[in-house]
Amino acid sequence: MSRILIIAEHDGKNLDPSVAKTLKGALDVGIDDIDIAVFAESPDPVAGQAARLEGVSRVLTLADEDFAHPLAAKLAPEIARLGADYSHVFMPSTMYGKDVLPRAAALMGVNMVSEIQEVIDKNSFRRPIYAGNAIVKVTVPEGETVVGTIRQASFSAAGEGGGEAPIEAVEPSADRPDHTRFVNVETGGGDGPDLATSPRVVSGGRAMGSSEGFKVIYQFAEKLGAAVGASRAAVDAGYVPNELQVGQTGKIIAPELYFAVGISGAIQHLTGIKDAGTIVAINKDAEAPIFEVADYGLVGDLFEILPEIESHL
Amino acid sequence: MKILVTLKRVVDYNVRVRVKSDGSGVETDGVKMSINPFDEIALEEALRIKERGDAEEVVVASIGAADVQQQLRTGLAMGADRALHVETESAPQPLTAARILLKLVEREEPGIVFLGKQAIDDDCNQTGQMLAALWDRPQATFASKVELSDGKASVTREVDAGLETIQVDLPAVLTSDLRLNEPRFVKLPEIMKAKRKPLDIIALDELGIEDAVDHQISDFQPPPKRAGGKILESAGELVDELKNKGLL
Numbered sequence: 307m308s309r310i311l312i313i314a315e316h317d318g319k320n321l322d323p324s325v326a327k328t329l330k331g332a333l334d335v336g337i338d339d340i341d342i343a344v345f346a347e348s349p350d351p352v353a354g355q356a357a358r359l360e361g362v363s364r365v366l367t368l369a370d371e372d373f374a375h376p377l378a379a380k381l382a383p384e385i386a387r388l389g390a391d392y393s394h395v396f397m398p399s400t401m402y403g404k405d406v407l408p409r410a411a412a413l414m415g416v417n418m419v420s421e422i423q424e425v426i427d428k429n430s431f432r433r434p435i436y437a438g439n440a441i442v443k444v445t446v447p448e449g450e451t452v453v454g455t456i457r458q459a460s461f462s463a464a465g466e467g468g469g470e471a472p473i474e475a476v477e478p479s480a481d482r483p484d485h486t487r488f489v490n491v492e493t494g495g496g497d498g499p500d501l502a503t504s505p506r507v508v509s510g511g512r513a514m515g516s517s518e519g520f521k522v523i524y525q526f527a528e529k530l531g532a533a534v535g536a537s538r539a540a541v542d543a544g545y546v547p548n549e550l551q552v553g554q555t556g557k558i559i560a561p562e563l564y565f566a567v568g569i570s571g572a573i574q575h576l577t578g579i580k581d582a583g584t585i586v587a588i589n590k591d592a593e594a595p596i597f598e599v600a601d602y603g604l605v606g607d608l609f610e611i612l613p614e615i616e617s618h619l
Numbered sequence: 620m621k622i623l624v625t626l627k628r629v630v631d632y633n634v635r636v637r638v639k640s641d642g643s644g645v646e647t648d649g650v651k652m653s654i655n656p657f658d659e660i661a662l663e664e665a666l667r668i669k670e671r672g673d674a675e676e677v678v679v680a681s682i683g684a685a686d687v688q689q690q691l692r693t694g695l696a697m698g699a700d701r702a703l704h705v706e707t708e709s710a711p712q713p714l715t716a717a718r719i720l721l722k723l724v725e726r727e728e729p730g731i732v733f734l735g736k737q738a739i740d741d742d743c744n745q746t747g748q749m750l751a752a753l754w755d756r757p758q759a760t761f762a763s764k765v766e767l768s769d770g771k772a773s774v775t776r777e778v779d780a781g782l783e784t785i786q787v788d789l790p791a792v793l794t795s796d797l798r799l800n801e802p803r804f805v806k807l808p809e810i811m812k813a814k815r816k817p818l819d820i821i822a823l824d825e826l827g828i829e830d831a832v833d834h835q836i837s838d839f840q841p842p843p844k845r846a847g848g849k850i851l852e853s854a855g856e857l858v859d860e861l862k863n864k865g866l867l
């Protein structure tokens with residue numbers, strides 16, 4: 307039994323871009339029987355999008371009002387039940403996958419591989435540890451189900467237009483507990499490009515000094531058509547909402563162009579951008595560690611340098 | 620209510636971790652060790668819950684060799700009431716760790732088990748979720764705010780979209796994110812006092828844990844180095860460089 311199951315992430319309407327990247331990771335395993343499961347109150351629109359991805363064999367839909375919100379306690383028993391028929395179960399290594407999949411793995415009685423960044427063969431993978439200071443090979447013993455999350459920044463997106471994979475409804479049948487309830491979700495708003503997928507990102511750090519000061523970053527990003535990110539220090543200080551944090555405990559991203567503005571370059575921040583194409587650092591301290599990884603550096607006051615760059619655009 | 624908090628001993632977050640030249644692991648000789656920062660935040664939250672009068676006792680637990688008692692003593696100095704040390708020379712992977720913690724949970728019957736969302740050594744981010752699964756109780760992971768009332772916890776979680784709030788019935792497993800609180804500093808008199816607080820040692824064999832199939836971890840490599848770049852003189856030069864590369 308060599309078959310792969312991917313659990314789709316979505317917002318009820320749209321398939322999350324992380325799914326196409328997870329699929330790319332799954333294709334690297336070299337097993338061409340790949341199913342995508344969509345758990346939702348009404349899965350059809352999302353299932354339709356999943357069915358168009360290249361390399362998908364079947365899309366399974368599991369409809370229930372319990373799946374209207376991504377609650378691990380509700381999803382994990384059903385994932386564990388479905389997973390019994392597969393050799394591999396993958397989710398994207400988003401907060402959603404990180405929350406849900408370990409719970410399912412424990413119910414299946416297996417260990418899990420977090421944040422796969424490279425597939426070596428069907429049982430072995432590479433993943434970062436120590437905030438990316440070391441990369442290890444993880445080998446899952448033969449006969450054990452491989453359960454893992456796949457790091458988006460390390461894989462390109464699988465293409466669309468491979469045709470239409472069949473969509474099959476599956477009746478959810480695992481016991482679901484009542485002890486966990488969704489209340490609400492607040493998003494910081496901001497209608498710019500998505501931080502996780504944008505090819506250009508401008509991040510600001512503690513040096514921005516205030517939410518008012520951070521506006522300079524928003525303006526500059528808008529000029530470039532870039533998404534806005536931040537260091538932990540800037541989020542902790544309340545300049546920007548938490549979902550903008552880039553790094554070990556925030557988002558791991560791989561834009562073509564990354565601006566680190568007034569960010570010192572702590573290892574926990576750098577691990578979030580190690581796959582970025584070109585890194586530009588702007589910092590008044592010529593010794594800041596960010597310059598060790600930056601492709602281009604400008605030393606000086608960011609509040610003078612950013613307007614100068616804008617004037618040349 | 621009792622709160623059980625896990626404390627993992629890890630390489631301090633300020634240490635620049637280096638891979639051994641033979642690829643067998645990372646250098647830990649003579650390296651500063653600390654409580655995993657996320658666990659420290661979990662403990663701080665448990666202590667605050669107790670100080671508010673919503674819990675009677677905070678118990679800290681760690682799994683590992685004798686030296687984890689240093690971190691347990693620090694936890695006691697922060698204000699925990701007693702400590703449990705599950706003694707083993709092995710470094711259990713998350714599923715085994717969750718099975719060990721389940722045994723402690725069955726003995727202690729806490730209302731909340733508080734863990735850090737991830738340990739900064741293996742960066743797995745699994746153990747809390749696995750414990751909740753095995754215990755068949757709710758999980759509220761990546762918590763940045765916790766409110767308790769009537770046997771329930773209302774937990775605000777840091778998710779990709781922003782802040783999600785869920786409500787869970789207790790007992791439950793919570794895992795802390797960075798912005799939950801800022802842990803207190805330990806004062807010297809507390810360190811002295813902590814030496815007299817109870818610390819029970821439990822041999823791993825005594826717990827009768829079912830063996831999980833471990834993943835094999837090998838071939839440690841340093842991350843690929845980014846080629847160093849250049850310092851430019853002016854904003855204009857930067858824009859030219861980026862245009863030449865087709866990035867603007």
Ligand SMILES: Cc1cc2nc3c(=O)[nH]c(=O)nc-3n(C[C@H](O)[C@H](O)[C@H](O)COP(=O)(O)OP(=O)(O)OC[C@H]3O[C@@H](n4cnc5c(N)ncnc54)[C@H](O)[C@@H]3O)c2cc1C
Nearest residue numbers: 511512513537538539553554555556568569570575590608
């Ligand atoms: C467990 C753990 C997890 C963590 N996870 C993350 C994470 O996911 N992401 C993250 O980012 N951090 C994370 N951190 C925090 C990290 O260690 C650093 O503290 C943080 O990244 C620092 O943010 P910063 O660079 O904005 O601030 P600082 O380190 O204070 O740097 C500010 C920089 O701005 C420069 N500067 C000041 N004024 C100006 C000016 N006018 N013009 C130009 N430059 C100026 C300064 O020279 C300095 O280099 C984590 C820490 C821990 C312990």
